Amino acid sequence: MIGSTSLELNGLSVRFGGLQALDQLSFSLQQGEIFGLIGPNGAGKTTLFNVITGLTAATSGEVRWQGKTTAGLRPDQLCNLGIARTFQNLRVFSDLSCIDNLQIAMGCNDRRTALELLAIMDLQEKGTHIAGSLAYGEQRRLELVRALATKPQLLLLDEPAAGMNPVEKQKLQVLLNTIRKQFQLTILIIEHHVPLMMKLCDRLAVLNFGRCIAIGSPQEVQEDPLVIEAYLGRGA
Amino acid sequence: MFDISLFVLMLLGALLALAVYLPLRAGQLSLATPGFYTIGGTVAALLSTTVPELGGNEQTYPLTSVFLELMLAIPLVALLAFLIGKPVLKLKGIYLAIATIALVEILRVVLLSSPWFGAAVGIFAIPQPFEGPEGYAAAFAVLLGITAWGCQRLETEPLGREMAAIRNDELAARCMGVNSERVKLIAFVLSAIIAAAAGVLAAHFFNSWSARQASFDASITTLAFVVLGGSRTWLGPVIGGLVLTALPELLRPIGDLRLIVFGLVILLGPIFIPQGLIQQKRS
Numbered sequence: 409m410i411g412s413t414s415l416e417l418n419g420l421s422v423r424f425g426g427l428q429a430l431d432q433l434s435f436s437l438q439q440g441e442i443f444g445l446i447g448p449n450g451a452g453k454t455t456l457f458n459v460i461t462g463l464t465a466a467t468s469g470e471v472r473w474q475g476k477t478t479a480g481l482r483p484d485q486l487c488n489l490g491i492a493r494t495f496q497n498l499r500v501f502s503d504l505s506c507i508d509n510l511q512i513a514m515g516c517n518d519r520r521t522a523l524e525l526l527a528i529m530d531l532q533e534k535g536t537h538i539a540g541s542l543a544y545g546e547q548r549r550l551e552l553v554r555a556l557a558t559k560p561q562l563l564l565l566d567e568p569a570a571g572m573n574p575v576e577k578q579k580l581q582v583l584l585n586t587i588r589k590q591f592q593l594t595i596l597i598i599e600h601h602v603p604l605m606m607k608l609c610d611r612l613a614v615l616n617f618g619r620c621i622a623i624g625s626p627q628e629v630q631e632d633p634l635v636i637e638a639y640l641g642r643g644a
Numbered sequence: 645m646f647d648i649s650l651f652v653l654m655l656l657g658a659l660l661a662l663a664v665y666l667p668l669r670a671g672q673l674s675l676a677t678p679g680f681y682t683i684g685g686t687v688a689a690l691l692s693t694t695v696p697e698l699g700g701n702e703q704t705y706p707l708t709s710v711f712l713e714l715m716l717a718i719p720l721v722a723l724l725a726f727l728i729g730k731p732v733l734k735l736k737g738i739y740l741a742i743a744t745i746a747l748v749e750i751l752r753v754v755l756l757s758s759p760w761f762g763a764a765v766g767i768f769a770i771p772q773p774f775e776g777p778e779g780y781a782a783a784f785a786v787l788l789g790i791t792a793w794g795c796q797r798l799e800t801e802p803l804g805r806e807m808a809a810i811r812n813d814e815l816a817a818r819c820m821g822v823n824s825e826r827v828k829l830i831a832f833v834l835s836a837i838i839a840a841a842a843g844v845l846a847a848h849f850f851n852s853w854s855a856r857q858a859s860f861d862a863s864i865t866t867l868a869f870v871v872l873g874g875s876r877t878w879l880g881p882v883i884g885g886l887v888l889t890a891l892p893e894l895l896r897p898i899g900d901l902r903l904i905v906f907g908l909v910i911l912l913g914p915i916f917i918p919q920g921l922i923q924q925k926r927s
């Protein structure tokens with residue numbers, strides 16, 4: 409199956425009043441790849457995630473998932489179809505235990521699987537802890553494994569390395585490569601930390617003012633003059 | 645001396661508190677409980693006073709007839725709650741609270757203005773299935789027991805966990821596969837069923853029934869039960885309902901100041917005991 413199209417954007421646009429948040433995006437993800445999304449603040453990266461997960465409706469164009477349009481599907485339906493995500497500003501269920509967090513995502517009472525999943529993130533000792541009481545880095549990992557608990561085929565990560573130190577970023581890179589293989593995931597990742605993205609991603613797309621200004625391998629994108637001007641040129 | 649009638653009222657308070665608690669567990673502040681309670685009571689009052697066949701041959705009203713009333717009131721109210729809940733639960737926070745208050749108000753006016761439901765005077769001489777308050781205490785205790793058991797079970801079931809997730813972060817819950825619309829609707833319908841069942845028993849216990857049951861006071865009173873007791877676990881509302889029903893009776897000299905007591909509880913409760921009296925154990 410590797411190499412076939414999983415997610416496809418067809419002329420996708422989103423308008424918020426006078427603001428063109430996404431402008432005619434058209435590209436597709438190959439099954440099994442790690443696809444990076446970079447771009448300056450306000451470029452529309454999170455908005456794209458919101459459209460893919462059914463939180464925001466497209467103004468025109470469409471998202472196709474496994475060959476079918478996702479228009480009109482609710483977030484929970486898209487989740488059940490295999491699309492899971494994390495959030496830029498952490499959204500774990502902070503009043504609930506880590507095990508509860510996972511059981512909600514799994515939709516069942518399977519405590520053993522929940523603990524096994526926590527172990528992947530080195531959180532096995534925190535099972536009964538209230539999520540809100542965990543350290544920031546732990547909450548980030550909990551949110552990641554909560555997304556995994558929905559058994560996704562496509563994982564959307566919105567700035568997973570935000571607030572992490574270099575050691576943690578290194579670990580995250582290893583971890584993402586591991587879970588991609590273990591769970592046969594396609595990963596779409598937003599991240600500002602360019603060196604990490606260069607190492608991690610098979611392909612990158614660069615957004616600027618809602619438009620895709622470059623797409624290709626990390627090398628190709630890095631050398632693209634438009635990108636250097638819009639993004640990398642600014643001291644990154 | 646222990647007053648059994650007061651005990652019956654306390655059990656009724658606990659039941660209504662659980663009815664307020666269920667939607668709240670899913671983060672929905674619905675004040676419709678007295679409305680569904682009133683409908684349950686009205687069904688019981690109408691049936692038992694107008695259908696002679698239900699009366700039986702004994703001195704007391706047959707329990708099987710009370711059971712029949714329940715079997716009629718519960719599906720009726722469940723259907724109504726489903727139809728109302730679908731649109732109304734799209735509202736969030738305080739807007740939902742206001743809309744549900746309005747619904748109860750509409751119901752009250754409808755009942756008040758229709759002679760069918762006894763209009764302003766209400767329905768009188770509702771027959772008694774029990775000879776004294778002891779029987780009612782037992783009946784309410786059974787109903788409360790079943791309801792509390794169900795709520796307790798809910799806490800460890802996927803549905804209960806989904807409710808907690810919605811309350812914690814609805815958007816995240818939806819993205820994790822929780823059909824929040826469905827879960828909120830289930831909570832709302834279950835809440836209506838509890839209130840209606842309590843209403844059926846209450847109509848017999850009070851002997852008369854009128855639109856006055858569906859008052860704004862009642863909405864606030866039942867809310868106070870949950871605010872005082874806490875809404876994290878089922879035990880909170882039960883304790884809140886028991887205590888706050890008993891309190892004004894024990895403080896009878898203050899008379900109508902009772903509403904002020906409830907007001908103060910609602911005002912000061914969240915400030916001093918934000919999670920209510922009964923808090924969830926945390927690790």
Ligand SMILES: Nc1ncnc2c1ncn2[C@@H]1O[C@H](COP(=O)(O)OP(=O)(O)OP(=O)(O)O)[C@@H](O)[C@H]1O
Binds near residue numbers: 427451452455
């Ligand atoms: N619901 C909304 N209503 C109105 N405007 C919005 C909404 N969501 C996002 N925007 C605007 O759309 C633009 C794109 O926002 P978005 O969050 O997608 O950017 P981003 O690329 O994720 O930026 P960042 O790197 O800061 O996270 C911004 O100008 C933002 O203010």
Ligand SMILES: [Mg+2]
Binds near residue numbers: 453454455496
């Ligand atoms: Mg963003």
